[in-house]
Amino acid sequence: MQNPALSYAKGSQTPALIEQTIGDYFDAMVAQYPDHDALISRHQNERLTYSQLQARVNQFASALLRMGLQAGDRIGIWSHNNVEWVLMQLATAKVGLILVNINPAYRTSEAEYALNKVGCKVLVTMPSFKTSDYLGMLRELAPELTTASTGQLAARRLPFLRQIIWIDVAGQGEDQVGMLRFSDVLATGSANDAQVAQTQASLRQNDPINIQFTSGTTGFPKGATLTHRNILNNGFFIGECMELGPTDRLCIPVPLYHCFGMVLGNLACLTHGSAIVYPNDGFEPLSVLEAVQAERCTGLHGVPTMFIAELDHPRFAEFDLSTLRTGIMAGTSCPIEVMKRVVERMHLSQITIAYGMTETSPVSCQSDTQTPLEKRVTTVGKVQPHLEIKIVDPGTGETVARGQSGELCTRGYSVMHGYWGDEEKTREAIDAEHWMHTGDLATMDEEGYVNIVGRIKDMVIRGGENIYPREIEEFLYRHPQIQDVQIVGVPDKKYGEELCAWIIAKPGQSLTEEDVRAFCKGQIAHYKVPRYIRFVDAFPMTVTGKIQKFLIRDAMKQQLGLTEAASA
Incomplete structure:
Protein backbone atom coordinates (compact mmCIF):
# COMPACT_ATOMS: atom_id res chain seq x y z
CA MET A 1 0.00 0.00 0.00
CA GLN A 2 1.45 3.34 -1.06
CA ASN A 3 2.04 5.85 1.75
CA PRO A 4 -0.37 8.81 1.12
CA ALA A 5 2.08 11.14 2.85
CA LEU A 6 4.60 10.63 0.04
CA SER A 7 4.69 12.46 -3.29
CA TYR A 8 3.40 9.60 -5.46
CA ALA A 9 0.24 9.40 -7.55
CA LYS A 10 -1.27 6.94 -10.00
CA GLY A 11 -3.76 7.96 -12.67
CA SER A 12 -7.17 6.49 -13.33
CA GLN A 13 -7.28 3.19 -15.20
CA THR A 14 -10.39 4.17 -17.17
CA PRO A 15 -11.16 4.51 -19.96
CA ALA A 16 -8.94 1.74 -21.27
CA LEU A 17 -5.82 2.48 -23.30
CA ILE A 18 -6.19 2.49 -27.09
CA GLU A 19 -4.40 -0.54 -28.53
CA GLN A 20 -4.81 0.42 -32.20
CA THR A 21 -2.46 2.13 -34.61
CA ILE A 22 -2.97 5.78 -35.53
CA GLY A 23 -4.17 4.78 -39.01
CA ASP A 24 -6.80 2.35 -37.73
CA TYR A 25 -8.11 4.77 -35.12
CA PHE A 26 -8.28 7.63 -37.63
CA ASP A 27 -10.26 5.46 -40.07
CA ALA A 28 -12.74 4.64 -37.28
CA MET A 29 -13.24 8.36 -36.59
CA VAL A 30 -13.82 9.01 -40.30
CA ALA A 31 -16.51 6.32 -40.36
CA GLN A 32 -18.20 8.04 -37.42
CA TYR A 33 -17.92 11.68 -38.62
CA PRO A 34 -17.35 11.58 -42.41
CA ASP A 35 -18.89 14.98 -43.18
CA HIS A 36 -17.61 16.90 -40.15
CA ASP A 37 -14.91 19.52 -40.65
CA ALA A 38 -11.52 17.95 -39.97
CA LEU A 39 -8.99 20.54 -41.10
CA ILE A 40 -9.16 24.25 -41.90
CA SER A 41 -5.94 25.94 -43.03
CA ARG A 42 -6.82 29.60 -43.34
CA HIS A 43 -3.56 30.82 -44.88
CA GLN A 44 -3.93 28.16 -47.61
CA ASN A 45 -7.69 28.66 -47.99
CA GLU A 46 -8.24 24.90 -47.64
CA ARG A 47 -11.08 23.12 -45.86
CA LEU A 48 -11.32 19.33 -45.60
CA THR A 49 -13.98 17.10 -44.03
CA TYR A 50 -12.91 13.87 -42.32
CA SER A 51 -13.70 11.79 -45.44
CA GLN A 52 -11.89 14.27 -47.72
CA LEU A 53 -8.86 14.26 -45.44
CA GLN A 54 -8.86 10.45 -45.37
CA ALA A 55 -8.92 10.25 -49.17
CA ARG A 56 -5.97 12.59 -49.48
CA VAL A 57 -4.05 10.80 -46.70
CA ASN A 58 -4.56 7.43 -48.40
CA GLN A 59 -3.47 8.88 -51.72
CA PHE A 60 -0.28 10.30 -50.25
CA ALA A 61 0.46 7.06 -48.37
CA SER A 62 0.13 5.25 -51.69
CA ALA A 63 2.52 7.71 -53.33
CA LEU A 64 5.11 7.16 -50.60
CA LEU A 65 5.00 3.38 -51.05
CA ARG A 66 5.32 3.81 -54.83
CA MET A 67 8.53 5.78 -54.20
CA GLY A 68 9.99 2.57 -52.81
CA LEU A 69 9.76 3.46 -49.13
CA GLN A 70 9.10 0.65 -46.67
CA ALA A 71 7.83 0.43 -43.08
CA GLY A 72 10.58 1.54 -40.70
CA ASP A 73 12.19 3.97 -43.17
CA ARG A 74 12.62 7.53 -41.91
CA ILE A 75 11.11 10.50 -43.73
CA GLY A 76 11.64 14.08 -42.57
CA ILE A 77 9.32 17.09 -42.50
CA TRP A 78 10.93 20.55 -42.39
CA SER A 79 8.02 22.93 -42.41
CA HIS A 80 5.71 25.24 -40.53
CA ASN A 81 1.97 24.53 -40.18
CA ASN A 82 0.02 23.52 -43.28
CA VAL A 83 -2.21 20.82 -44.77
CA GLU A 84 0.82 18.94 -46.09
CA TRP A 85 2.12 18.52 -42.52
CA VAL A 86 -1.09 16.72 -41.51
CA LEU A 87 -0.97 14.53 -44.62
CA MET A 88 2.58 13.58 -43.69
CA GLN A 89 1.63 12.86 -40.08
CA LEU A 90 -1.24 10.53 -40.98
CA ALA A 91 0.08 8.98 -44.21
CA THR A 92 3.38 7.94 -42.65
CA ALA A 93 1.51 6.42 -39.71
CA LYS A 94 -0.70 4.42 -42.09
CA VAL A 95 2.23 2.71 -43.79
CA GLY A 96 4.72 2.47 -40.92
CA LEU A 97 7.16 5.17 -42.00
CA ILE A 98 8.86 7.01 -39.16
CA LEU A 99 8.13 10.73 -39.37
CA VAL A 100 11.14 12.85 -38.37
CA ASN A 101 10.25 16.37 -37.19
CA ILE A 102 12.90 18.88 -38.23
CA ASN A 103 12.82 22.20 -36.37
CA PRO A 104 12.02 25.02 -38.85
CA ALA A 105 14.56 27.18 -37.01
CA TYR A 106 17.40 24.78 -37.88
CA ARG A 107 20.14 26.00 -40.17
CA THR A 108 22.47 23.99 -42.41
CA SER A 109 24.65 22.21 -39.86
CA GLU A 110 21.72 21.41 -37.54
CA ALA A 111 19.63 19.97 -40.37
CA GLU A 112 22.64 17.95 -41.56
CA TYR A 113 23.11 16.50 -38.08
CA ALA A 114 19.43 15.59 -37.59
CA LEU A 115 18.94 14.02 -41.04
CA ASN A 116 22.10 11.92 -40.73
CA LYS A 117 21.54 10.93 -37.10
CA VAL A 118 18.39 9.00 -38.00
CA GLY A 119 19.18 8.19 -41.65
CA CYS A 120 16.36 10.07 -43.41
CA LYS A 121 15.73 8.74 -46.93
CA VAL A 122 13.25 11.43 -48.00
CA LEU A 123 12.73 15.01 -46.85
CA VAL A 124 9.59 17.11 -47.36
CA THR A 125 10.27 20.82 -46.98
CA MET A 126 8.83 24.30 -47.38
CA PRO A 127 10.74 26.27 -50.04
CA SER A 128 11.38 29.15 -47.62
CA PHE A 129 9.95 31.04 -44.66
CA LYS A 130 10.95 34.57 -43.66
CA THR A 131 14.77 34.46 -43.44
CA SER A 132 15.01 30.67 -43.81
CA ASP A 133 15.82 29.53 -47.35
CA TYR A 134 15.27 25.79 -46.95
CA LEU A 135 15.86 24.91 -50.60
CA GLY A 136 19.00 27.04 -50.60
CA MET A 137 20.33 25.18 -47.56
CA LEU A 138 19.54 21.84 -49.21
CA ARG A 139 21.31 22.86 -52.41
CA GLU A 140 24.37 23.43 -50.25
CA LEU A 141 23.97 20.16 -48.35
CA ALA A 142 22.95 17.90 -51.23
CA PRO A 143 24.03 19.35 -54.59
CA GLU A 144 23.88 15.85 -56.11
CA LEU A 145 20.10 15.83 -55.48
CA THR A 146 19.43 19.42 -56.51
CA THR A 147 21.30 19.77 -59.81
CA ALA A 148 21.03 18.24 -63.26
CA SER A 149 24.10 16.11 -62.57
CA THR A 150 23.39 12.50 -61.67
CA GLY A 151 26.93 11.65 -60.66
CA GLN A 152 27.66 10.78 -57.03
CA LEU A 153 29.98 13.16 -55.21
CA ALA A 154 32.99 11.74 -53.42
CA ALA A 155 31.84 12.89 -49.99
CA ARG A 156 28.09 13.27 -49.63
CA ARG A 157 27.04 15.40 -46.66
CA LEU A 158 23.62 13.66 -46.59
CA PRO A 159 24.53 10.10 -47.58
CA PHE A 160 21.17 8.56 -46.64
CA LEU A 161 18.94 11.10 -48.39
CA ARG A 162 17.53 9.94 -51.72
CA GLN A 163 14.85 12.50 -52.52
CA ILE A 164 13.71 16.02 -51.63
CA ILE A 165 10.04 17.01 -51.99
CA TRP A 166 9.09 20.68 -51.77
CA ILE A 167 5.67 21.89 -50.67
CA ASP A 168 3.76 23.96 -53.22
CA VAL A 169 3.78 27.62 -52.22
CA ALA A 170 2.74 30.24 -54.75
CA GLY A 171 5.75 32.10 -56.12
CA GLN A 172 8.27 29.89 -54.32
CA GLY A 173 10.41 26.97 -55.43
CA GLU A 174 9.34 26.91 -59.08
CA ASP A 175 11.25 24.57 -61.43
CA GLN A 176 13.59 23.05 -58.86
CA VAL A 177 15.95 20.75 -60.76
CA GLY A 178 16.31 17.33 -59.15
CA MET A 179 13.54 17.89 -56.57
CA LEU A 180 9.91 16.83 -56.61
CA ARG A 181 6.84 19.02 -56.11
CA PHE A 182 4.51 17.79 -53.34
CA SER A 183 1.40 18.03 -55.51
CA ASP A 184 3.11 16.00 -58.27
CA VAL A 185 4.07 13.27 -55.78
CA LEU A 186 0.52 13.21 -54.40
CA ALA A 187 -0.84 12.74 -57.93
CA THR A 188 1.14 9.49 -58.34
CA GLY A 189 -0.81 7.82 -55.53
CA SER A 190 -4.24 6.22 -55.37
CA ALA A 191 -6.81 6.75 -52.64
CA ASN A 192 -7.78 3.07 -53.01
CA ASP A 193 -4.38 1.39 -53.08
CA ALA A 194 -4.58 -2.19 -51.77
CA GLN A 195 -0.91 -2.01 -50.77
CA VAL A 196 -1.70 0.78 -48.30
CA ALA A 197 -4.43 -1.30 -46.64
CA GLN A 198 -2.16 -4.36 -46.59
CA THR A 199 0.74 -2.45 -45.02
CA GLN A 200 -1.53 -0.73 -42.51
CA ALA A 201 -2.91 -4.10 -41.38
CA SER A 202 0.62 -5.38 -40.69
CA LEU A 203 1.51 -2.60 -38.24
CA ARG A 204 1.47 -2.86 -34.44
CA GLN A 205 0.73 -0.21 -31.84
CA ASN A 206 4.22 -0.42 -30.31
CA ASP A 207 5.99 0.28 -33.62
CA PRO A 208 8.08 3.49 -33.61
CA ILE A 209 6.30 6.11 -35.70
CA ASN A 210 7.83 9.49 -34.85
CA ILE A 211 11.21 11.01 -33.96
CA GLN A 212 11.33 14.43 -32.30
CA PHE A 213 14.60 16.11 -31.44
CA THR A 214 15.11 17.56 -27.99
CA SER A 215 16.19 21.18 -27.76
CA GLY A 216 19.86 20.38 -27.41
CA THR A 217 20.71 23.16 -24.94
CA THR A 218 23.52 20.93 -23.70
CA GLY A 219 25.33 18.89 -26.33
CA PHE A 220 23.78 17.61 -29.55
CA PRO A 221 19.98 17.18 -29.80
CA LYS A 222 18.72 13.68 -29.05
CA GLY A 223 16.04 11.98 -31.14
CA ALA A 224 13.18 10.93 -28.85
CA THR A 225 11.52 7.98 -30.60
CA LEU A 226 7.77 7.63 -30.06
CA THR A 227 5.29 4.88 -30.96
CA HIS A 228 1.66 4.81 -32.15
CA ARG A 229 0.69 3.82 -28.58
CA ASN A 230 2.68 6.69 -27.06
CA ILE A 231 1.23 9.62 -28.96
CA LEU A 232 -2.21 8.28 -29.91
CA ASN A 233 -3.15 7.66 -26.27
CA ASN A 234 -1.61 10.88 -25.08
CA GLY A 235 -3.54 12.86 -27.70
CA PHE A 236 -6.75 11.10 -26.67
CA PHE A 237 -6.41 11.74 -22.92
CA ILE A 238 -5.37 15.35 -23.52
CA GLY A 239 -8.60 15.82 -25.50
CA GLU A 240 -10.55 14.16 -22.68
CA CYS A 241 -9.23 16.75 -20.20
CA MET A 242 -10.56 19.50 -22.47
CA GLU A 243 -13.85 17.60 -23.00
CA LEU A 244 -13.38 17.82 -26.76
CA GLY A 245 -16.14 16.53 -29.00
CA PRO A 246 -17.30 16.61 -32.62
CA THR A 247 -18.67 20.14 -32.29
CA ASP A 248 -15.37 21.62 -31.10
CA ARG A 249 -13.04 23.67 -33.28
CA LEU A 250 -9.51 24.08 -31.97
CA CYS A 251 -7.30 26.98 -33.08
CA ILE A 252 -3.68 25.76 -33.23
CA PRO A 253 -1.09 28.52 -33.63
CA VAL A 254 1.69 26.46 -32.00
CA PRO A 255 4.14 24.70 -34.36
CA LEU A 256 3.44 21.16 -35.52
CA TYR A 257 7.07 20.05 -35.45
CA HIS A 258 6.73 20.11 -31.66
CA CYS A 259 4.52 17.81 -29.56
CA PHE A 260 2.33 20.79 -28.62
CA GLY A 261 1.00 21.15 -32.15
CA MET A 262 1.25 17.57 -33.32
CA VAL A 263 -0.12 15.72 -30.24
CA LEU A 264 -1.90 18.26 -28.00
CA GLY A 265 -3.33 19.83 -31.15
CA ASN A 266 -3.78 17.47 -34.11
CA LEU A 267 -4.17 14.16 -32.29
CA ALA A 268 -6.37 15.60 -29.54
CA CYS A 269 -8.75 16.74 -32.29
CA LEU A 270 -8.53 13.69 -34.53
CA THR A 271 -9.31 11.32 -31.64
CA HIS A 272 -12.52 13.24 -30.82
CA GLY A 273 -13.96 14.17 -34.21
CA SER A 274 -13.06 17.84 -33.64
CA ALA A 275 -11.91 20.36 -36.25
CA ILE A 276 -8.31 21.55 -36.55
CA VAL A 277 -7.92 25.25 -37.40
CA TYR A 278 -4.57 26.71 -38.48
CA PRO A 279 -4.66 30.52 -38.38
CA ASN A 280 -1.34 30.86 -40.19
CA ASP A 281 1.87 29.01 -41.03
CA GLY A 282 3.77 30.78 -38.23
CA PHE A 283 2.54 32.58 -35.13
CA GLU A 284 1.08 36.05 -35.66
CA PRO A 285 -1.36 37.30 -32.99
CA LEU A 286 -3.75 39.16 -35.29
CA SER A 287 -4.32 36.08 -37.47
CA VAL A 288 -5.15 34.07 -34.32
CA LEU A 289 -7.78 36.59 -33.22
CA GLU A 290 -9.22 36.67 -36.76
CA ALA A 291 -9.34 32.86 -36.96
CA VAL A 292 -11.08 32.44 -33.61
CA GLN A 293 -13.80 34.88 -34.62
CA ALA A 294 -14.24 33.75 -38.24
CA GLU A 295 -14.23 30.00 -37.51
CA ARG A 296 -16.07 30.32 -34.19
CA CYS A 297 -13.36 28.34 -32.44
CA THR A 298 -14.18 26.76 -29.09
CA GLY A 299 -10.57 26.07 -28.14
CA LEU A 300 -7.22 27.85 -28.36
CA HIS A 301 -3.71 26.59 -27.66
CA GLY A 302 -0.63 28.62 -26.90
CA VAL A 303 2.45 29.23 -24.81
CA PRO A 304 2.22 32.15 -22.37
CA THR A 305 4.06 34.56 -24.69
CA MET A 306 1.45 33.89 -27.41
CA PHE A 307 -1.47 34.62 -25.10
CA ILE A 308 0.28 37.80 -23.89
CA ALA A 309 0.76 38.93 -27.51
CA GLU A 310 -2.92 38.30 -28.28
CA LEU A 311 -4.19 40.07 -25.15
CA ASP A 312 -1.94 43.07 -25.73
CA HIS A 313 -2.65 43.43 -29.46
CA PRO A 314 -3.95 46.95 -30.21
CA ARG A 315 -7.02 45.50 -31.98
CA PHE A 316 -7.84 42.87 -29.32
CA ALA A 317 -11.12 44.55 -28.30
CA GLU A 318 -12.47 44.41 -31.89
CA PHE A 319 -12.84 40.63 -31.91
CA ASP A 320 -15.68 38.43 -30.70
CA LEU A 321 -14.02 35.59 -28.78
CA SER A 322 -17.20 34.51 -26.99
CA THR A 323 -17.23 31.05 -28.59
CA LEU A 324 -14.02 30.10 -26.76
CA ARG A 325 -14.22 27.89 -23.70
CA THR A 326 -11.13 25.64 -23.51
CA GLY A 327 -7.61 25.07 -24.73
CA ILE A 328 -4.16 24.52 -23.31
CA MET A 329 -1.50 26.86 -22.02
CA ALA A 330 1.79 24.99 -21.82
CA GLY A 331 5.33 24.81 -23.17
CA THR A 332 6.88 26.77 -20.31
CA SER A 333 5.90 28.06 -16.88
CA CYS A 334 2.42 29.59 -17.05
CA PRO A 335 2.28 32.85 -15.07
CA ILE A 336 -0.70 33.07 -12.73
CA GLU A 337 -1.53 36.64 -13.74
CA VAL A 338 -1.54 35.72 -17.44
CA MET A 339 -3.86 32.78 -16.74
CA LYS A 340 -6.29 35.08 -14.93
CA ARG A 341 -6.35 37.54 -17.85
CA VAL A 342 -6.94 34.70 -20.33
CA VAL A 343 -9.88 33.38 -18.31
CA GLU A 344 -11.44 36.81 -17.78
CA ARG A 345 -10.82 38.53 -21.14
CA MET A 346 -10.74 35.65 -23.65
CA HIS A 347 -13.71 33.66 -22.29
CA LEU A 348 -11.44 30.64 -21.70
CA SER A 349 -13.18 29.61 -18.50
CA GLN A 350 -12.22 25.96 -19.07
CA ILE A 351 -8.64 26.44 -20.25
CA THR A 352 -6.30 23.76 -18.96
CA ILE A 353 -2.63 23.66 -18.06
CA ALA A 354 -0.55 20.75 -19.33
CA TYR A 355 2.90 19.63 -18.28
CA GLY A 356 5.20 17.23 -20.03
CA MET A 357 8.28 16.68 -22.14
CA THR A 358 8.96 15.28 -25.60
CA GLU A 359 10.26 12.04 -24.11
CA THR A 360 6.85 11.37 -22.49
CA SER A 361 4.72 11.92 -25.61
CA PRO A 362 4.51 14.62 -24.01
CA VAL A 363 1.89 15.17 -21.26
CA SER A 364 2.18 13.60 -17.79
CA CYS A 365 -0.01 16.02 -15.79
CA GLN A 366 -2.93 18.20 -16.81
CA SER A 367 -5.75 20.13 -15.21
CA ASP A 368 -9.24 19.61 -16.63
CA THR A 369 -12.36 21.68 -17.18
CA GLN A 370 -13.60 20.90 -13.65
CA THR A 371 -10.36 21.83 -11.87
CA PRO A 372 -11.03 24.75 -9.49
CA LEU A 373 -9.68 28.02 -10.91
CA GLU A 374 -7.31 28.45 -7.98
CA LYS A 375 -5.69 25.07 -8.75
CA ARG A 376 -5.74 25.74 -12.49
CA VAL A 377 -3.75 28.94 -12.15
CA THR A 378 -1.28 27.64 -9.57
CA THR A 379 -0.61 24.02 -10.61
CA VAL A 380 -0.21 21.81 -13.69
CA GLY A 381 -3.05 19.57 -12.54
CA LYS A 382 -2.91 15.91 -11.60
CA VAL A 383 -1.39 12.81 -13.14
CA GLN A 384 -2.92 11.67 -16.44
CA PRO A 385 -4.76 8.29 -16.71
CA HIS A 386 -2.65 5.13 -16.93
CA LEU A 387 0.47 6.96 -15.71
CA GLU A 388 2.37 7.15 -12.44
CA ILE A 389 4.36 10.08 -11.10
CA LYS A 390 6.60 10.53 -8.09
CA ILE A 391 8.80 13.31 -6.76
CA VAL A 392 12.20 12.20 -5.53
CA ASP A 393 15.22 13.64 -3.77
CA PRO A 394 17.71 14.25 -6.64
CA GLY A 395 20.56 13.08 -4.42
CA THR A 396 19.14 9.91 -2.90
CA GLY A 397 16.34 8.94 -5.28
CA GLU A 398 13.96 8.52 -2.33
CA THR A 399 10.36 9.69 -2.74
CA VAL A 400 9.89 12.93 -0.79
CA ALA A 401 7.02 13.91 1.48
CA ARG A 402 4.09 15.83 0.00
CA GLY A 403 4.81 19.53 -0.15
CA GLN A 404 8.56 18.95 -0.42
CA SER A 405 10.47 19.83 -3.58
CA GLY A 406 12.26 17.22 -5.66
CA GLU A 407 12.72 15.83 -9.17
CA LEU A 408 9.55 14.76 -10.97
CA CYS A 409 9.64 11.26 -12.45
CA THR A 410 6.96 9.59 -14.58
CA ARG A 411 6.24 6.02 -15.70
CA GLY A 412 3.72 4.35 -18.00
CA TYR A 413 2.60 4.02 -21.61
CA SER A 414 3.79 7.54 -22.51
CA VAL A 415 7.50 6.99 -21.86
CA MET A 416 9.39 7.02 -25.15
CA HIS A 417 10.73 3.99 -27.01
CA GLY A 418 14.18 5.54 -26.45
CA TYR A 419 16.66 7.98 -27.98
CA TRP A 420 17.35 6.95 -31.57
CA GLY A 421 20.73 5.23 -31.82
CA ASP A 422 21.78 6.22 -28.30
CA GLU A 423 21.31 3.48 -25.71
CA GLU A 424 23.62 5.21 -23.23
CA LYS A 425 21.57 8.43 -23.15
CA THR A 426 18.38 6.37 -22.97
CA ARG A 427 19.65 4.57 -19.87
CA GLU A 428 20.61 7.91 -18.30
CA ALA A 429 17.05 9.20 -18.75
CA ILE A 430 15.03 6.05 -18.00
CA ASP A 431 16.06 4.02 -14.96
CA ALA A 432 15.92 0.25 -14.47
CA GLU A 433 12.37 0.48 -13.09
CA HIS A 434 11.23 2.38 -16.24
CA TRP A 435 10.90 5.77 -14.53
CA MET A 436 11.62 8.73 -16.80
CA HIS A 437 13.64 11.36 -14.92
CA THR A 438 12.43 14.77 -16.15
CA GLY A 439 15.02 17.11 -14.64
CA ASP A 440 12.15 19.31 -13.41
CA LEU A 441 11.73 20.33 -9.79
CA ALA A 442 8.18 19.95 -8.51
CA THR A 443 5.99 19.66 -5.45
CA MET A 444 2.79 17.65 -4.90
CA ASP A 445 0.05 18.77 -2.51
CA GLU A 446 -2.26 16.59 -0.40
CA GLU A 447 -4.85 16.38 -3.21
CA GLY A 448 -2.26 15.27 -5.77
CA TYR A 449 -1.93 18.57 -7.64
CA VAL A 450 1.57 19.14 -8.99
CA ASN A 451 3.41 22.46 -9.12
CA ILE A 452 6.54 22.84 -11.25
CA VAL A 453 8.97 25.07 -9.36
CA GLY A 454 11.80 25.06 -11.88
CA ARG A 455 14.49 23.06 -13.61
CA ILE A 456 17.18 21.40 -11.50
CA LYS A 457 19.75 23.18 -13.66
Missing part, protein backbone atom coordinates in the same frame (compact mmCIF):
# COMPACT_ATOMS: atom_id res chain seq x y z
CA ASP A 458 17.90 26.54 -13.33
CA MET A 459 17.76 26.52 -9.53
CA VAL A 460 19.88 29.35 -8.15
CA ILE A 461 21.97 28.75 -5.02
CA ARG A 462 22.81 32.11 -3.46
CA GLY A 463 24.89 31.95 -0.30
CA GLY A 464 23.49 28.49 0.48
CA GLU A 465 19.87 29.51 -0.13
CA ASN A 466 18.00 27.52 -2.81
CA ILE A 467 16.04 29.99 -4.94
CA TYR A 468 13.48 28.98 -7.56
CA PRO A 469 13.31 31.60 -10.34
CA ARG A 470 9.66 30.86 -11.08
CA GLU A 471 8.59 32.01 -7.60
CA ILE A 472 10.13 35.45 -8.20
CA GLU A 473 8.76 35.62 -11.74
CA GLU A 474 5.25 34.97 -10.43
CA PHE A 475 5.67 37.75 -7.87
CA LEU A 476 6.92 40.29 -10.43
CA TYR A 477 4.07 39.47 -12.84
CA ARG A 478 1.81 41.20 -10.32
CA HIS A 479 3.47 44.54 -11.05
CA PRO A 480 0.98 46.53 -13.15
CA GLN A 481 3.68 47.84 -15.49
CA ILE A 482 5.43 44.51 -16.16
CA GLN A 483 4.36 42.54 -19.23
CA ASP A 484 6.85 39.66 -19.01
CA VAL A 485 9.83 38.71 -16.86
CA GLN A 486 12.52 36.05 -16.71
CA ILE A 487 14.85 35.35 -13.77
CA VAL A 488 18.25 33.66 -14.08
CA GLY A 489 21.28 33.16 -11.88
CA VAL A 490 24.67 34.64 -12.76
CA PRO A 491 28.04 33.83 -11.13
CA ASP A 492 29.09 35.88 -8.11
CA LYS A 493 32.37 35.78 -6.14
CA LYS A 494 30.78 36.41 -2.75
CA TYR A 495 27.50 34.46 -2.90
CA GLY A 496 28.25 31.90 -5.62
CA GLU A 497 25.27 33.15 -7.66
CA GLU A 498 23.18 36.31 -7.82
CA LEU A 499 19.76 36.86 -9.34
CA CYS A 500 19.21 38.73 -12.59
CA ALA A 501 15.83 39.87 -13.94
CA TRP A 502 15.14 40.58 -17.59
CA ILE A 503 11.91 42.56 -17.82
CA ILE A 504 9.65 43.57 -20.70
CA ALA A 505 7.57 46.58 -19.65
CA LYS A 506 4.01 47.01 -20.90
CA PRO A 507 3.71 49.28 -23.96
CA GLY A 508 3.94 52.96 -23.09
CA GLN A 509 5.06 52.29 -19.52
CA SER A 510 8.17 53.83 -18.00
CA LEU A 511 9.77 51.56 -15.43
CA THR A 512 13.06 51.86 -13.54
CA GLU A 513 15.24 49.51 -11.52
CA GLU A 514 14.32 51.50 -8.41
CA ASP A 515 10.61 50.96 -9.13
CA VAL A 516 11.12 47.20 -9.31
CA ARG A 517 13.17 47.05 -6.11
CA ALA A 518 10.63 49.21 -4.28
CA PHE A 519 7.89 46.79 -5.39
CA CYS A 520 9.90 43.89 -3.91
CA LYS A 521 10.80 45.58 -0.62
CA GLY A 522 9.03 44.03 2.32
CA GLN A 523 7.16 41.61 0.04
CA ILE A 524 9.81 38.97 -0.64
CA ALA A 525 12.98 37.98 1.23
CA HIS A 526 15.93 40.29 0.59
CA TYR A 527 17.99 37.51 -1.03
CA LYS A 528 15.22 36.99 -3.61
CA VAL A 529 15.36 40.59 -4.84
CA PRO A 530 17.30 40.55 -8.13
CA ARG A 531 20.67 42.23 -7.93
CA TYR A 532 20.74 42.86 -11.66
CA ILE A 533 17.70 44.27 -13.49
CA ARG A 534 17.64 44.82 -17.23
CA PHE A 535 14.80 46.10 -19.43
CA VAL A 536 14.56 44.41 -22.83
CA ASP A 537 12.21 44.33 -25.82
CA ALA A 538 12.18 40.52 -26.20
CA PHE A 539 13.61 37.29 -24.82
CA PRO A 540 15.64 34.77 -26.80
CA MET A 541 13.32 31.86 -27.48
CA THR A 542 12.81 28.74 -29.55
CA VAL A 543 10.24 28.45 -32.35
CA THR A 544 7.85 26.89 -29.83
CA GLY A 545 8.03 29.92 -27.54
CA LYS A 546 10.27 28.38 -24.90
CA ILE A 547 12.50 30.98 -23.28
CA GLN A 548 16.18 30.12 -23.70
CA LYS A 549 17.38 31.09 -20.25
CA PHE A 550 20.90 29.87 -20.96
CA LEU A 551 21.22 32.60 -23.61
CA ILE A 552 20.03 35.23 -21.12
CA ARG A 553 22.59 33.91 -18.65
CA ASP A 554 25.35 33.94 -21.27
CA ALA A 555 24.50 37.50 -22.33
CA MET A 556 24.64 38.73 -18.74
CA LYS A 557 27.94 36.98 -18.05
CA GLN A 558 29.42 38.65 -21.11
CA GLN A 559 27.93 42.04 -20.19
CA LEU A 560 29.23 41.82 -16.62
CA GLY A 561 32.57 40.26 -17.57
CA LEU A 562 31.82 37.20 -15.45
CA THR A 563 32.93 33.59 -15.76
CA GLU A 564 31.73 30.44 -14.03
CA ALA A 565 35.04 30.50 -12.12
CA ALA A 566 33.69 33.55 -10.30
CA SER A 567 31.38 31.26 -8.34
CA ALA A 568 34.22 29.11 -7.04
